[in-house]
Amino acid sequence: EAGVAQSPRYKIIEKRQSVAFWCNPISGHATLYWYQQILGQGPKLLIQFQNNGVVDDSQLPKDRFSAERLKGVDSTLKIQPAKLEDSAVYLCASSGGLAGGYNEQFFGPGTRLTVL
Amino acid sequence: AQSVTQPDIHITVSEGASLELRCNYSYGATPYLFWYVQSPGQGLQLLLKYFSGDTLVQGIKGFEAEFKRSQSSFNLRKPSVHWSDAAEYFCAVAPGGSYIPTFGRGTSLIVHP
Numbered sequence: 001e002a003g004v005a006q007s008p009r010y011k012i013i014e015k016r017q018s019v020a021f022w023c024n025p026i027s028g029h030a031t032l033y034w035y036q037q038i039l040g041q042g043p044k045l046l047i048q049f050q051n052n053g054v055v056d057d058s059q060l061p062k063d064r065f066s067a068e069r070l071k072g073v074d075s076t077l078k079i080q081p082a083k084l085e086d087s088a089v090y091l092c093a094s095s096g097g098l099a100g101g102y103n104e105q106f107f108g109p110g111t112r113l114t115v116l
Numbered sequence: 117a118q119s120v121t122q123p124d125i126h127i128t129v130s131e132g133a134s135l136e137l138r139c140n141y142s143y144g145a146t147p148y149l150f151w152y153v154q155s156p157g158q159g160l161q162l163l164l165k166y167f168s169g170d171t172l173v174q175g176i177k178g179f180e181a182e183f184k185r186s187q188s189s190f191n192l193r194k195p196s197v198h199w200s201d202a203a204e205y206f207c208a209v210a211p212g213g214s215y216i217p218t219f220g221r222g223t224s225l226i227v228h229p
Contacts, residue, residue, distance in 0.1 A: 004159065033216075042206050042219025043160070056216070091159060102148075102167070102215045107159030 004108035018080035025094030035091040118143040122220035137192040139207030149190040150208040202227040
């Protein structure tokens with residue numbers, strides 16, 4: 001079974017530029033998550049989707065970050081404009097199974113963003 | 117809100133030695149507790165989890181963890197470390213009823229031959 005796919009793996013941009021990350025979850029997984037992992041810290045949840053609807057985006061800086069999952073499968077996370085403090089690894093995870101119960105999250109390898 | 121503390125940023129052990137990684141949590145009730153491992157260039161992988169019941173939890177790769185309510189701790193252990201265990205280890209906590217974890221800052225495990 002293929003795992004969670006993310007691209008690109010690495011991205012270097014100048015501050016104030018825009019950037020987009022793509023995630024393809026495990027086939028059949030209804031729930032998709034985006035995390036931000038700053039160097040020296042644990043991952044922090046940015047947004048959670050259930051199918052194509054947003055379940056929780058309370059930690060997403062909505063003035064510059066946006067995310068979509070239009071067809072309930074793959075997802076894109078965008079930053080516009082980027083700031084130096086956005087330098088981090090952006091992790092995508094997915095989980096499947098029944099809503100309301102525990103479903104293990106499976107993580108992708110992440111996209112390492114460097115903002116200069 | 118729940119929080120989790122991993123007091124050790126780095127731990128160095130010799131191959132074959134035993135390992136214990138510390139984790140303390142702050143939460144009013146019994147939370148759900150997790151340990152994840154992150155190898156370089158790879159995503160997080162779940163090692164084990166605790167929801168209820170037996171306080172000694174067995175996980176993958178020979179790891180185990182023990183939930184101690186009186187100490188608000190969930191320490192990870194392995195009796196004999198292998199060089200391939202070198203990685204970043206994250207403890208995480210979720211409130212009962214939600215399975216979305218809040219992660220600690222991680223402990224980097226270095227294994228000497």
